[in-house]
Amino acid sequence: xxxxxxxxxxxxxxxxxxxxxxxxxxxxxxxxxxxxxxxxxxxxxxxxxxxxxxxxxxxxxxxxxxxxxxxxxxxxxxxxxxxxxxxxxxxxxxxxxxxxxxxxxxxxxxxxxxxxxxxxxxxxxxxxxxxxxxxxxxxxxxxxxxxxxxxxxxxxxxxxxxxxxxxxxxxxxxxxxxxxxxxxxxxxxxxxxxxxxxxxxxxxxxxxxxxxxxxxxxxxxxxxxxxxxxxxxxxxxxxxxxxxxxxxxxxxxxxxxxxxxxxxxxxxxxxxxxxxxxxxxxxxxxxxxxxxxxxxxxxxxxxxxxxxxxxxx
Numbered sequence: 001x002x003x004x005x006x007x008x009x010x011x012x013x014x015x016x017x018x019x020x021x022x023x024x025x026x027x028x029x030x031x032x033x034x035x036x037x038x039x040x041x042x043x044x045x046x047x048x049x050x051x052x053x054x055x056x057x058x059x060x061x062x063x064x065x066x067x068x069x070x071x072x073x074x075x076x077x078x079x080x081x082x083x084x085x086x087x088x089x090x091x092x093x094x095x096x097x098x099x100x101x102x103x104x105x106x107x108x109x110x111x112x113x114x115x116x117x118x119x120x121x122x123x124x125x126x127x128x129x130x131x132x133x134x135x136x137x138x139x140x141x142x143x144x145x146x147x148x149x150x151x152x153x154x155x156x157x158x159x160x161x162x163x164x165x166x167x168x169x170x171x172x173x174x175x176x177x178x179x180x181x182x183x184x185x186x187x188x189x190x191x192x193x194x195x196x197x198x199x200x201x202x203x204x205x206x207x208x209x210x211x212x213x214x215x216x217x218x219x220x221x222x223x224x225x226x227x228x229x230x231x232x233x234x235x236x237x238x239x240x241x242x243x244x245x246x247x248x249x250x251x252x253x254x255x256x257x258x259x260x261x262x263x264x265x266x267x268x269x270x271x272x273x274x275x276x277x278x279x280x281x282x283x284x285x286x287x288x289x290x291x292x293x294x295x296x297x298x299x300x301x302x303x304x305x306x307x308x309x310x311x312x313x
Contacts, residue, residue, distance in 0.1 A: 002112050004085040004171065008033060010101060011090035012074070015118055017043035018146040019088060021050055024071040025060070025147070026175050031083065032074050040074040047072065049292075050147055053299045059307075081108045086171070088140055090118040098122070099130045106132040114164055116140035121187040124157035134159040138168050141188055148302045150178040150309065157184045176310075202263040203256035212264070212283050228305055 007023045009016045012034035020030040020043075034040050051065045060068070081087065087109060091101055098117065106115060115137045117127055128134035139155025152172045156165045165181060172179035182189050201215050210218070226235055236244045261269075268274040268282060276282035277291045286294065 002085055002110075005029060006031065006083050007086045007088065008081050008084040009088050009090060010034075010081075010105070011092075011118075012036075012039040012043035013090065014046065015142060015144060015146060016088075016090035017046050018050065018144070019090060019118070019142055020072055021047045021068065021147045022175055024068045028071065030072045031080050032072060033076070033078070033080060034074075035076055037076060040076065044074065049295075050145070050299065053296065053303065054147075057300065057303045057307075059303060078104065078108065081105050082110075084109050084113050086114055086116075088116045088118055090142075093120060093122060095122055095126060098127050102127060102137075103130040106130075106137075112136075114138070114167055116168060118142055121191050123186070124155045124160065124184045128157050128159055135161045136164050138165050139184070139188070140168055140172075141190070143190060145299060145302065148299060148306050150176075150306060151190065152177045152179045153188045153190060154179050154181045155184050155188055156181065198265075199256045199258060202265055203258070206263040228309070 006029045007020075008031045009020045009023075010033050012032050016032060016034070020032045024030045032040065032043055034043070047069065051060070051069065054060045055062055055065050087105065089098065089101060089105075091097060098119070102115070102117075109115070111133055113136070115131065117124065117137075117139055118141060119127065119139060120141060124137070124139040128137045131137050134157070137157060138160045139153065139157070141153035141155060143149040143151050152175075154165055154168045154172065156162070169179045169181055180189070185192075187195065197219075201219075204210050204215055205212055230238070264283065272281070273279070274281040277286050277294060280286045280291060284290075
C-alpha cells in the first residue's frame, strides 16, 4: 500500500474545505479541487474563519495555523488528481453527478490510490458501479463541521476490500478522529439516528406539543448533553432497561412514523425557499450577520465539547 502524502479533495464547499483543513493540520499536502473558482475563494475564506476560532480557543498556535494554511492549494484542473495518494469526494449529493465525476477521476489516478466518497447516505455500492477497480472505493462520511467533530463513518460497499476499509479507518485514527466501520445502508448510522429525531421534532411542533425553540432547548440542555457523553444503549442501561421497556410499550405507538417529508420542513422548502443559514432563513432568521454569528457560536461550543471528550480518558 502506497504511503499517503498528498490528499486530493473534490468539492470546495463547507465539507470539502473543512476536511482539507483537517488533513493539512496533520501534515498532509492537500489539493482542494472544484470546477467553480467562486467556490475555491469561499473555501479559502471559510478555512481562515475556522482557523481564527482554533487560534482563539488555543487549539493551535498562530505559527501552526500559518503552516497549515500553506499546505493547502486550490485548483479547478482535474489533472491534479494524478498527484493523489488518496482521494475524497464531497460534491453534490446526486448519484448522476457522482457517477460522472468518478467515471473520469478513477481513470486518472494510479490504480493503488484509495478512493472515498463523503456522501451522507447514498449507496456506496451504487456509486462504485462506474469506478475503475471498485474494491478500493469506500465511504468516508465526515460530520459537519469536519475539522471539529470527532466521528467519521467508514462505509464498506459490496465490493470494498476489507483491507482497504481498514486503511481508511487507520487514516482516520491518524487524523485523531473516532472512526466506526459500518455496512452500506441508506443514511448509514448517524443520519438514520439524526433523521429519526428530526421526524419526531417536526411531529412535536406540528401537533402543538411544543414550539421550535422549546424543542431545541430540550435537546441542547437535556438530551444533547446526555448524548454528548453516553450513547443511547448506555443511557438505557444506566436508567434501567425495565423502565425503558415499560416506556417503550406505550410511547412507540405515539411517535411519528410518516414516510414523506411533512410539517415545517416541507413548508420551508416548498413554500418559502427557506434553506437555513445558506440563504438567511429557515426555522430561524439569519439576516444581518446572524448566520456568521451562529457559525462562530457553533464552532466555539463544539470545540469546547470536543476538547472535553478527547480528555475523557
